[in-house]
Amino acid sequence: MGLRNVLARIAVTRCHVFVAEGYAGAGSRMAVERWIADKGWVEALSPGDADILCICGEVPDDQKDAVERLWDQLPGPRSRIVIAGPEHAGRALDGCVEELLDVDEQFRLEAERTATEPEQDDDGGSDDGDGDTHADMDHEGMNHDGGKDEGSGAAQMNMDHGGMSHEGVDHGGMEMPMPGGIGLAGEGKDRDGLDLDALKVPLGPYLPLWPAGLVLHCELQGDIVLAARTEYAFGRGEELPIGGPSGTERAALVRQSDLVSRLLALAGAAREAAKVRGVRDAALDGAALDECRRSLAASGTRLRRNWLLRRTLQGIGPIPQGGAPGEPGGTDAWDRLLAMLDATVAGTAGAGGVPLGLLPDLVRGVEVSVVRLVVASLDLSPQPAPAVDGRAR
Amino acid sequence: MTPGAVQQLPAWGPLAALAALAVVALSGAMVNDVLAARFSGRRGGGFAPIAEAARLLRQRRRSTVAADELLRRVGVAGLTVAAALKVAVLPVGAWVVSDLAVGLVWFNAMDVLVWAFVWLAGWGQNSVFPLVGGYRFLALALAYELPLMFALTAPAVAAGSLRMGDIVAAQEGLWFVVWMPVAFVVFLAAVLAFSLQRPFTAPMSADITGGVTSELSGVDRFLVLTGRYSLLSAGAGFAVALFLGGGSGPLLPDWLWFLGKTVVLLWLLVALRRRIPQLRPEQLMAPAWVVGLPVILLQVLVVAVVTINGRSS
Numbered sequence: 001m002g003l004r005n006v007l008a009r010i011a012v013t014r015c016h017v018f019v020a021e022g023y024a025g026a027g028s029r030m031a032v033e034r035w036i037a038d039k040g041w042v043e044a045l046s047p048g049d050a051d052i053l054c055i056c057g058e059v060p061d062d063q064k065d066a067v068e069r070l071w072d073q074l075p076g077p078r079s080r081i082v083i084a085g086p087e088h089a090g091r092a093l094d095g096c097v098e099e100l101l102d103v104d105e106q107f108r109l110e111a112e113r114t115a116t117e118p119e120q121d122d123d124g125g126s127d128d129g130d131g132d133t134h135a136d137m138d139h140e141g142m143n144h145d146g147g148k149d150e151g152s153g154a155a156q157m158n159m160d161h162g163g164m165s166h167e168g169v170d171h172g173g174m175e176m177p178m179p180g181g182i183g184l185a186g187e188g189k190d191r192d193g194l195d196l197d198a199l200k201v202p203l204g205p206y207l208p209l210w211p212a213g214l215v216l217h218c219e220l221q222g223d224i225v226l227a228a229r230t231e232y233a234f235g236r237g238e239e240l241p242i243g244g245p246s247g248t249e250r251a252a253l254v255r256q257s258d259l260v261s262r263l264l265a266l267a268g269a270a271r272e273a274a275k276v277r278g279v280r281d282a283a284l285d286g287a288a289l290d291e292c293r294r295s296l297a298a299s300g301t302r303l304r305r306n307w308l309l310r311r312t313l314q315g316i317g318p319i320p321q322g323g324a325p326g327e328p329g330g331t332d333a334w335d336r337l338l339a340m341l342d343a344t345v346a347g348t349a350g351a352g353g354v355p356l357g358l359l360p361d362l363v364r365g366v367e368v369s370v371v372r373l374v375v376a377s378l379d380l381s382p383q384p385a386p387a388v389d390g391r392a393r
Numbered sequence: 394m395t396p397g398a399v400q401q402l403p404a405w406g407p408l409a410a411l412a413a414l415a416v417v418a419l420s421g422a423m424v425n426d427v428l429a430a431r432f433s434g435r436r437g438g439g440f441a442p443i444a445e446a447a448r449l450l451r452q453r454r455r456s457t458v459a460a461d462e463l464l465r466r467v468g469v470a471g472l473t474v475a476a477a478l479k480v481a482v483l484p485v486g487a488w489v490v491s492d493l494a495v496g497l498v499w500f501n502a503m504d505v506l507v508w509a510f511v512w513l514a515g516w517g518q519n520s521v522f523p524l525v526g527g528y529r530f531l532a533l534a535l536a537y538e539l540p541l542m543f544a545l546t547a548p549a550v551a552a553g554s555l556r557m558g559d560i561v562a563a564q565e566g567l568w569f570v571v572w573m574p575v576a577f578v579v580f581l582a583a584v585l586a587f588s589l590q591r592p593f594t595a596p597m598s599a600d601i602t603g604g605v606t607s608e609l610s611g612v613d614r615f616l617v618l619t620g621r622y623s624l625l626s627a628g629a630g631f632a633v634a635l636f637l638g639g640g641s642g643p644l645l646p647d648w649l650w651f652l653g654k655t656v657v658l659l660w661l662l663v664a665l666r667r668r669i670p671q672l673r674p675e676q677l678m679a680p681a682w683v684v685g686l687p688v689i690l691l692q693v694l695v696v697a698v699v700t701i702n703g704r705s706s
Contacts, residue, residue, distance in 0.1 A: 004451070006447075007447045007450065007451045008451065010443065010444050010447035010448075011444060011447045011448035011451055013440070013441075013444045014441055014444035014445055014448055015448075016448075037433055038435070040430060040433075040435055040437075040438065040441065045599055045602045045603040045607060046522075046602040046603050046607040046608070048455060048607060048608045048609065048610050049603060049606070049607070049609075049610065049614065051448070051452075073455075075452050075453045075454070075455045075610035075611060076452070076453045077451065077452070077453075110453060199521065201521050207602065208599065208602065209599055209600075220521065222525075222528065223525040223528060223529070265599060266599060266600050267670060267671070268591065268592070268594065268598060268599075268670045268671020268672070269670040269671075270667075270670075271432070271667065271668065272670075274432065274433060306670065308592070308669065308670050308672070309670050311676065312670065312671075312672070312673055312676070367673075367674070367675065368525055368600065368601060369595065369598070369600045369601070369673050369674065370673070372600035373600070
């Protein structure tokens with residue numbers, strides 16, 4: 001047991017946390033991100049890489065199933081926590097560390113988990129692939145006909161994540177026409193009119209560096225988006241005001257710098273993203289707004305000189321001139337990034353969100369990385385009215 | 394030309410080479426985390442790779458539904474294996490594990506194996522994002538491989554041999570980096586590319602939730618992360634042998650010079666790549682073939698002309 005304990009002690013100095021942002025969870029998410037950075041922990045990009053599942057904000061009842069599925073994907077030893085407000089982040093995560101350190105309990109839970117899953121496999125019949133209820137559910141979104149439980153199929157960030165087989169458990173469905181009980185991809189015409197496999201993949205709502213609650217149902221051919229449809233998994237309300245008298249202005253700065261750092265992180269400019277995020281955290285702490293604006297202005301100057309970044313973002317997601325009022329017509333992602341920064345520096349930030357209807361057109365026919373950049377370049381978070389209901393039916 | 398330029402190690406040689414590779418790779422990972430910690434205003438950070446290893450070793454291994462286990466495991470373990478096989482022909486001072494007559498070609502072959510391994514790791518998981526990551530690596534590899542091959546040609550032409558020992562020996566008077574700077578730079582860029590470091594991280598980037606690594610946990614993830622740093626370390630070692638005079642240097646024994654140069658170059662690469670933003674996968678092809686290829690071909694031409702003149706005179 002000694003070695004186990006030592007390993008656990010060393011391991012928890014570098015926990016990986018998967019942050020799932022629920023309804024009105026932005027404040028908590030920022031507090032958690034901050035805690036992670038201060039401790040030298042890591043934000044997991046996928047649940048498969050995480051020790052801790054951290055749910056920020058509220059998750060509506062129809063999303064509980066999706067969260068369970070995220071939880072299933074954590075390899076373990078694992079711990080989960082719901083953060084109700086920014087002030088609870090530190091203590092809650094400390095509690096998770098305690099759980100991870102409880103080696104005996106973790107060992108018991110893992111043994112239980114390993115023991116129950118093969119049974120489930122055998123439940124449904126002799127074919128381990130078809131009988132695996134996990135596999136069936138988790139690959140819902142892949143069935144061409146949409147499946148019977150669309151709400152939860154959509155809720156996943158990647159339906160392939162789901163079902164796990166463990167050592168000794170072989171989902172050996174290779175010989176069957178439907179490996180592992182997964183429906184095969186359908187066909188669709190590609191950009192050149194050729195028939196290619198089309199795979200239905202929902203992006204969101206619990207995806208790192210993604211507007212919380214947004215689901216983009218994509219039809220993928222390879223890594224090209226053939227068609228897409230948007231939906232909100234849960235309604236969104238006004239952000240809670242932060243700080244005292246200058247509350248709204250501060251909130252705007254925090255939100256804008258959060259958006260900028262997200263776009264930079266997705267564009268692969270990790271250093272600049274971290275710097276902008278530092279400004280965001282300082283603003284959350286109540287630093288002087290002028291100070292924050294100066295730092296952001298400095299970032300803007302550095303970014304303008306960064307030709308590699310400009311190459312990455314220029315020409316991405318161009319919005320045609322002369323659309324509906326409020327649309328940033330005639331801009332691409334690079335323009336929008338700089339505009340976001342400039343507006344924040346000038347204190348004029350807080351223009352309304354972009355109509356969601358624009359998104360499917362912007363992402364049609366582009367590569368997944370470009371889709372992510374397009375989404376991050378638009379302020380899709382503040383949707384005051386709960387848009388489409390999460391459950392399609 | 395001179396088969397006796399380096400001395401082959403006895404049976405413990407491979408173990409020593411593996412240990413050296415592991416230590417050098419660990420030093421690279423530590424430097425990376427120290428830099429990361431300093432950047433975010435924390436102290437320390439050098440312990441982070443050890444903590445990460447402990448975390449992954451106690452983590453359960455998971456796999457996806459209907460994954461192709463064989464191919465997945467081959468791909469996941471392959472990166473580290475490829476790095477180890479590269480190091481087998483690398484002369485550390487006067488010692489080498491295997492003094493192959495075609496050492497340089499061997500290095501290149503192992504490098505092409507990395508294509509297969511990354512792609513198999515992505516394909517074998519039977520999941521969207523790893524597969525997209527695997528394809529992205531192929532797109533990058535197609536772009537960097539040809540410039541890399543020509544960059545390797547330059548030292549081979551100048552030394553008149555494909556044996557690593559001969560190439561090191563040919564630099565006794567003048568390091569190749571002095572008159573082949575373009576080949577050196579292209580080679581370093583390719584080293585960053587085949588070890589999946591920035592700016593070539595698109596196959597495992599955040600926009601596809603970690604791509605090839607997104608479904609990996611436990612020892613699988615450990616092997617991939619180790620493989621990346623091992624490949625980077627092996628690449629730094631080859632850069633030293635091909636362009637920076639191998640183990641030549643005053644006073645100290647040549648193996649120490651070799652390791653010293655390798656570690657310094659590795660740290661420089663680690664620090665440098667932290668500052669470069671990532672390229673989108675489709676963005677490398679045009680610069681690599683339209684700019685990189687002609688430039689490196691010119692370099693090879695210059696090297697060939699100089700070499701032939703030198704021999705005939």
